[in-house]
Amino acid sequence: MNTRLKDQIAIVTGAADGIGRAIAELFCQEGASVCVADINEVAGTEVVNKLNEQGFNAIFVKTDVSCIDSVKNMVEQTVTQLGKPSVLINNAGIIYQNKSFLETPTEQWDKSFAVNLDGMWHCCKQVIPYMKEAGFGTIVNVGSVHSFKIVPNHFPYAVTKHAIIGLTKNLAVELGENNIRVNALCPGMVETPAAFKWFDESEDPEAARKELGDIHPLRRNASCEEIAYPALFLASKESSFMTGQSLIIDGGRSVVYHL
Known part of the structure; x- marks a missing residue:
C-alpha cells in the first residue's frame, strides 16, 4: 500500500460508481480511510464491502447531497466511525442531456442546481468546521470541461459547472488563512x-x-482511473501550494478550435 494519504479521513460523494468509485478505491490504496457517500445504497454498499475485503477502512453512508440533513448525517457518521474528515471530494452530480434552454423544465433546472451546486455547498458547510479545528484540509470540487466551454443541448449542466468554479475560487480565498486548500478537477469525456x-x-x-x-x-x-490520479494529486501534499485552481483533464479537447 502506498502512503500519500496516510492517516487521512476522506469523504467522496457520488462514489458508488464511475469517477467517484475510482477515487475512493485509489484513496484507500494510498492509506486513507474513506466514506463512500452516495444515494445508491446497493452499489455503494457493494463498493465498501469489496474495499473492506481487501483490508481497507471504508464505510458507506446513504446520502442525498441535495438535502442538508442527509449531508449532516453523513458527516456525523464519518466522524463517529472513521474520524474527523481532512479531505472532501465533491463528486456527486447529475446531467440532463439533449435539452436546450427553452426545452428545460423548471424542475430540471432546480434539481441540477440542488445536486451539482447546493450539494457541494452542503458538504463544505458540514466539513469545513472540522478542517478549521484541525488547521488543515483539502477540498476538491469536481467540475467539467463544461465549466469553461458550452456544448449545445446540455443546459443547464454547463451553468452549474461554471458556478462550481466560482464556488471553488471563493472558498479558496476565504479559507486560505486556515490552511484549507480548495481546487476544482475538470474532466472531459470519461x-x-x-x-x-x-x-x-x-x-x-x-x-x-x-x-x-x-x-x-x-x-x-478517459478511464475513470485517469481522473482519480489527478484527484489524488490535488488531495495530497504534492499540490500543497495550489489553491483556487482548475485542473483540466480532457485529453486536449478544450484546446481544439474546430468541432
Whole structure:
C-alpha cells in the first residue's frame, strides 16, 4: 500500500460508481480511510464491502447531497466511525442531456442546481468546521470541461459547472488563512457506467464510443482511473501550494478550435 494519504479521513460523494468509485478505491490504496457517500445504497454498499475485503477502512453512508440533513448525517457518521474528515471530494452530480434552454423544465433546472451546486455547498458547510479545528484540509470540487466551454443541448449542466468554479475560487480565498486548500478537477469525456449506457443505447455502440474518442487529440476517452490520479494529486501534499485552481483533464479537447 502506498502512503500519500496516510492517516487521512476522506469523504467522496457520488462514489458508488464511475469517477467517484475510482477515487475512493485509489484513496484507500494510498492509506486513507474513506466514506463512500452516495444515494445508491446497493452499489455503494457493494463498493465498501469489496474495499473492506481487501483490508481497507471504508464505510458507506446513504446520502442525498441535495438535502442538508442527509449531508449532516453523513458527516456525523464519518466522524463517529472513521474520524474527523481532512479531505472532501465533491463528486456527486447529475446531467440532463439533449435539452436546450427553452426545452428545460423548471424542475430540471432546480434539481441540477440542488445536486451539482447546493450539494457541494452542503458538504463544505458540514466539513469545513472540522478542517478549521484541525488547521488543515483539502477540498476538491469536481467540475467539467463544461465549466469553461458550452456544448449545445446540455443546459443547464454547463451553468452549474461554471458556478462550481466560482464556488471553488471563493472558498479558496476565504479559507486560505486556515490552511484549507480548495481546487476544482475538470474532466472531459470519461468512460463511466453512464457513458457506456449511452453508448449501448445507440445503433452502433462501438462506433458511438469511437466517435466521441476521436474528437480528442489523444483519439480516445478517459478511464475513470485517469481522473482519480489527478484527484489524488490535488488531495495530497504534492499540490500543497495550489489553491483556487482548475485542473483540466480532457485529453486536449478544450484546446481544439474546430468541432
